[in-house]
Amino acid sequence: MSTETQGGDDLEDRVANFLRRNFPQIQMHGGSAAIQELDRESGEVTIALGGACSGCGISPMTIQAIKSRMVKEIPEIEKVNAHTGMDGGGDMGGGMSPSFPGETVDDDGEADEGPEAPF
Numbered sequence: 001m002s003t004e005t006q007g008g009d010d011l012e013d014r015v016a017n018f019l020r021r022n023f024p025q026i027q028m029h030g031g032s033a034a035i036q037e038l039d040r041e042s043g044e045v046t047i048a049l050g051g052a053c054s055g056c057g058i059s060p061m062t063i064q065a066i067k068s069r070m071v072k073e074i075p076e077i078e079k080v081n082a083h084t085g086m087d088g089g090g091d092m093g094g095g096m097s098p099s100f101p102g103e104t105v106d107d108d109g110e111a112d113e114g115p116e117a118p119f
Helices: 011-022 024-028 059-073
Strands: 031-039 044-051 079-084
Touching: 011 024, 011 031, 011 059, 024 031, 044 059, 059 079
Parallel strands: 044 079
Antiparallel strands: 031 044
16 A cells, blocks of 8 residues: 555544444445545545455445545545445455356356256
8 A cells, every 4th residue: 555644634544444434234234345545635535445346236336325424424545445445446356256157168168057946
C-alpha cells in the first residue's frame, strides 16, 4: 500500500474506520475490505473487496455505496476506486468465479451442460 501521511489526523485510519463502521455486513458475510492505495495529495483511495465479495452478486451495489458515501463523509477523499478480485484489479481474490452450464469445457473437450437431472 502506498500512502502519504501528514501529521495530525491520520487519513488512512479514518478510511479504515469508515469501512468497519459503515459496512459490517462485508465481514459478516465472509468478505473483506482493504485499502490498497491512498494518495493524500490527490484525495484518491483504492479499496479492494475480497473473500466472499469476489463473485457476489451484490458486490457492485456495495462498491457504489462505498464510493458515494466515503466522499461525503471524509472531506479529503475526492475519488474512490473500488473493485473485487473478480474484475482483475488486485490480489484480494479468495472467491471463485461462478461457472454456468455451457461456459466450461469437460476433459473430453465437450461443453459442460451442468449436472445431469436425476429423472
